[in-house]
Amino acid sequence: EVQLVESGGGLVQPGGSLRLSCSASGFTFSSYAMHWVRQAPGKGLEYVSAISSNGGSTYYADSVKGRFTISRDNSKNTLYLQMSSLRAEDTAVYYCVKGPRQWLSMNWFDPWGQGTLVTVSS
Amino acid sequence: EIVLTQSPGTLSLSPGERATLSCRASQSVSSSYLAWYQQKPGQAPRLLIYGASSRATGIPDRFSGSGSGTDFTLTISRLEPEDFAVYYCQQYGSSPVTFGQGTKLEIK
Numbered sequence: 001e002v003q004l005v006e007s008g009g010g011l012v013q014p015g016g017s018l019r020l021s022c023s024a025s026g027f028t029f030s031s032y033a034m035h036w037v038r039q040a041p042g043k044g045l046e047y048v049s050a051i052s053s054n055g056g057s058t059y060y061a062d063s064v065k066g067r068f069t070i071s072r073d074n075s076k077n078t079l080y081l082q083m084s085s086l087r088a089e090d091t092a093v094y095y096c097v098k099g100p101r102q103w104l105s106m107n108w109f110d111p112w113g114q115g116t117l118v119t120v121s122s
Numbered sequence: 123e124i125v126l127t128q129s130p131g132t133l134s135l136s137p138g139e140r141a142t143l144s145c146r147a148s149q150s151v152s153s154s155y156l157a158w159y160q161q162k163p164g165q166a167p168r169l170l171i172y173g174a175s176s177r178a179t180g181i182p183d184r185f186s187g188s189g190s191g192t193d194f195t196l197t198i199s200r201l202e203p204e205d206f207a208v209y210y211c212q213q214y215g216s217s218p219v220t221f222g223q224g225t226k227l228e229i230k
Binding site: 044045046047059061095104105106107109110111112113114115 | 155157159166167168169172173178210212214215217218219220221222223224
């Protein structure tokens with residue numbers, strides 16, 4: 001069974017940093033692109049970032065470019081999202097999701113992790 | 123970027139009825155690269171449909187997707203109590219990936 005388990009969320013002050021992790025199991029992690037999608041409280045879904053299977057290509061939404069860094073460790077089956085210069089509008093549940101392909105494009109998302117809540121507030 | 127507009131915002135129906143949810147794109151979605159997700163309160167979204175009409179693994183056949191170009195539809199043929207949730211469409215044919223704002227399917 002494919003499983004994605006996020007961790008690392010919490011309360012952080014504006015301007016602070018946080019690193020999210022996503023531990024993957026049940027599939028060959030190094031063969032698939034991985035993605036982060038977030039959902040602000042009571043709002044819809046926003047595509048945040050993606051990384052190709054070998055880590056050679058990355059994508060960032062304009063809203064997080066220059067502040068967030070996605071990475072992966074295929075030896076540990078783990079995906080990361082390093083978030084810095086956090087703002088109140090970054091408050092959301094962050095989901096780790098798997099795509100069906102090695103590359104960044106043409107991906108639907110299945111499955112989704114349970115999500116980890118990031119709250120940016122003073 | 124492609125903007126997806128879902129309608130209606132809220133749909134009130136009774137179990138056993140047929141539900142028709144719409145997703146309209148601001149420009150053509152290439153190769154029908156459109157997916158549908160279901161999200162229940164406090165849960166992560168779940169993939170229902172990809173490629174506009176292909177059901178994901180384990181999804182009951184009362185869920186079906188159709189459409190092409192700019193107009194797509196998710197149909198639930200006979201509503202079960204567990205189908206009342208929020209539904210999102212997503213296009214993945216053009217960068218950036220975008221989602222619709224969601225349709226809430228509630229019990230009448």
